[in-house]
Amino acid sequence: xxxxxxxxxxxxxxxxxxxxxxxxxxxxxxxxxxxxxxxxxxxxxxxxxxxxxxxxxxxxxxxxxx
Amino acid sequence: xxxxxxxxxxxxxxxxxxxxxxxxxxxxxxxxxxxxxxxxxxxxxxxxxxxxxxxxxxxxxxxxxxxxxxxxxxxxxxxxxxxxxxxxxxxxxxxxxxxxxxxxxxxxxxxxxxxxxxxxxxxxxxxxxxxxxxxxxxxxxxxxxxxxxxxxxxxxxxxxxxxxxxxxxxxxxxxxxxxxxxxxxxxxxxxxxxxxxxxxxxxxxxxxxxxxxxxxxxxxxxxxxxxxxxxxxxxxxxxxxxxxxxxxxxxxxxxxxxx
Numbered sequence: 542x543x544x545x546x547x548x549x550x551x552x553x554x555x556x557x558x559x560x561x562x563x564x565x566x567x568x569x570x571x572x573x574x575x576x577x578x579x580x581x582x583x584x585x586x587x588x589x590x591x592x593x594x595x596x597x598x599x600x601x602x603x604x605x606x607x
Numbered sequence: 608x609x610x611x612x613x614x615x616x617x618x619x620x621x622x623x624x625x626x627x628x629x630x631x632x633x634x635x636x637x638x639x640x641x642x643x644x645x646x647x648x649x650x651x652x653x654x655x656x657x658x659x660x661x662x663x664x665x666x667x668x669x670x671x672x673x674x675x676x677x678x679x680x681x682x683x684x685x686x687x688x689x690x691x692x693x694x695x696x697x698x699x700x701x702x703x704x705x706x707x708x709x710x711x712x713x714x715x716x717x718x719x720x721x722x723x724x725x726x727x728x729x730x731x732x733x734x735x736x737x738x739x740x741x742x743x744x745x746x747x748x749x750x751x752x753x754x755x756x757x758x759x760x761x762x763x764x765x766x767x768x769x770x771x772x773x774x775x776x777x778x779x780x781x782x783x784x785x786x787x788x789x790x791x792x793x794x795x796x797x798x799x800x801x802x803x804x805x806x807x808x809x810x811x812x813x814x815x816x817x818x819x820x821x822x823x824x825x826x827x828x829x830x831x832x833x834x835x836x837x838x839x840x841x842x843x844x845x846x847x848x849x850x851x852x853x854x855x856x857x858x859x860x861x862x863x864x865x866x
Contacts, residue, residue, distance in 0.1 A: 545657040564660045570667060571658050572698035574691075579698045597657065599695050603639065603666050604654025604681055605630020605766075605815025 543595045551592045558585040561598070570600045611840050616810055618650075618788065619704055619736030619757045621675065625649045626805065627835045628677065628790065629828065630815025636669040638824055643671055646818070646828030652677045652706055655696050667701075677738065679706040686725035693730050705730060706760065707739040716766040720747035724754050731755025740792055743777035748785050758787050760813065763804070764794025767816040771800040775807070782808040798827075798834030805838025806846065 542549050557580065561568060573580045574597040580588060590596075616623045629648040631639055643651060651674050653666055670676070678696035683689035686709060693705040707730065709722040720741050727737045736757040741747055743761035751759055761778050764770035771794065772778065782789045788810030795801050801812040812835055821827035 566658060566660045567665065570665045570699075572695045574695060577691075579694055597695075598660075599655050599699075600658035601653045601666050601676075601678065601696075601699060601701070602656050603631040603634060603636075604679055605632040605652055605813070605819075 542590060542592060545596070545598055551590055551594075555590050556586055557588040557590060557596075560590060561585065566598060567600075572599050573597070574599070610843050614839065614843065616788065618738075623649045623675070625832070625835075626811040626839055627801075627832055628652065628792075628811055628813035629818065630813065631666060631670065632815050633819035634824065636664060636666065639666070639669050640671065641825040642818060642828045643674065645825040645832070647832045648674070648828075650675045650677050650704075652679050652813070652815070653701075654679055654681045655692050655699070656682075675704065676701040677704045677706050679740075680708050680726070681710075683707075683709050683726075684711045685709060685719070686722040686729065689722070689726040690729050693726075693735060694733075697735070703734055704736045704738065704757075707737055718742055718762070720744055723747075724750045727751050727756050728754035738790065743774045743781055745777075745780050745784055748781050752785055752787055756787060758790050758810065759785055760790045760792040762793035763791050763800070764796075766793045768794050769796025769817055769820065770794050771796050772803055775803075778804070778809070779807055798830040801831055802834040802838035802841075805835050806841045808842050809838075811835075 542551050576595055616626050625647050627646055627648050628650045629646050630652045653676055680689040680692040683692055689707050689709050707723055707726050709719045710716050711719050718740050723739045723741055727739045730737045738758045738760050739751050739756050740760045748759050761781055764773040790811040790813055791804040791809045792813040795814050796817045804812050818824050818827045
């Protein structure tokens, strides 16, 4: 998989929720886009990751412009 | 004096008392709360970036809870990227406001007005309250208004430059001609410049770098707050006239001791 621009091998069948928890993401502070589609939080537990997935995990940070 | 007490500012159907929008960039997370408090801001901009699982701290944990968050689309180089960032920001659950920035130029960080109009149109149709950052151009501002913008955010000078109201005459044209709040954004470096923008009739001023690069950030935020309030009051009071030449005494020219 590509996660935030980094190639990560999918070693075992895993849901998006399992992956995010394993990596230590704070679920309240992130949004996830999978293959250019924003996934709803309530779907994380049922989304089975694929090795071809391109995933972006984003959060807010300080910023004014640029 | 009732006018100034009851003076509010409506954006996206929401009423605000403060006309000072603060950017939350460049501050330490510990400092940001003081800056917001001393600036009295009710709206703060934030940016979206790739999340880092290794750093549990998040800007949202440090911002006052009653703030209205205005995510920007920083990093977008065209309308499609801005739309993508705006949708992700909304998915983070902080409301429908978005400051659209489309900046393909990395040297001067100038916005692409045409792509900004395109992004504004798409996002307005999706129910966002869109505040587009733009180069102050009347024709583009009219198109942004037609595209559904909630306000227009013209730049005073290049982002982060602290150079002040270099585009003053063109911002005045937008204030005079566009029936939307005009929020002066970018380049404002000193409270006096924010005050001047407000005296001209700007609805609000946004600043970030001016506060973040001051020696004492909370005190500078406070100075901006006072300047923006002063400028607003002066605008509502309507400035006195300017004489073309000569002088006019402010006390009677009779009853002098030597008469």
